[in-house]
Amino acid sequence: MNWDQILHSNILNIVLAAIVLVWIFKKFQLSSLLDKRREQVIAELQDAEVKRMAALKTLAELEKRTAQLAHEVESILEEAGQTAEALAKSIIEQAETDAKKLMEQAEKRIELDALTTARNLEQRLMQEALHGARELLESTMSDKDKVRSVEDFVSALKGEPV
Numbered sequence: 001m002n003w004d005q006i007l008h009s010n011i012l013n014i015v016l017a018a019i020v021l022v023w024i025f026k027k028f029q030l031s032s033l034l035d036k037r038r039e040q041v042i043a044e045l046q047d048a049e050v051k052r053m054a055a056l057k058t059l060a061e062l063e064k065r066t067a068q069l070a071h072e073v074e075s076i077l078e079e080a081g082q083t084a085e086a087l088a089k090s091i092i093e094q095a096e097t098d099a100k101k102l103m104e105q106a107e108k109r110i111e112l113d114a115l116t117t118a119r120n121l122e123q124r125l126m127q128e129a130l131h132g133a134r135e136l137l138e139s140t141m142s143d144k145d146k147v148r149s150v151e152d153f154v155s156a157l158k159g160e161p162v
Contacts, residue, residue: 141149
């Protein structure tokens, strides 16, 4: 076979195939199907682009909100630290004040107890002294001296001169 025959037979086959394909496209309206599919793909691409833009916008908002939250957390932690320090200082001051009051109360109580003990001791000594004096007087005084002493005491109570 020579090249002309092969070339002509291939050209003829290509032409026949093209005619058959054109006839199939027209018969089954493949071009309208392809157009519809192309429009569908374009619509899906546009929808995807809109969704991508919305997603990017949402992402930017979330990143901004995350940065704000991080700042808020930092501020809250700083404020909490300051509040804790102030509270600790206040508790310590209150404890010192309470301790000082307790010490003052204890000192007053000790003074009061010492005063009470001193008075009780003084009363006890007075009673002992009176008891001793009474015993001494009773043992050394005669009956006549005793009567005279009682009369003088009654007179002194009435306001009469002794």
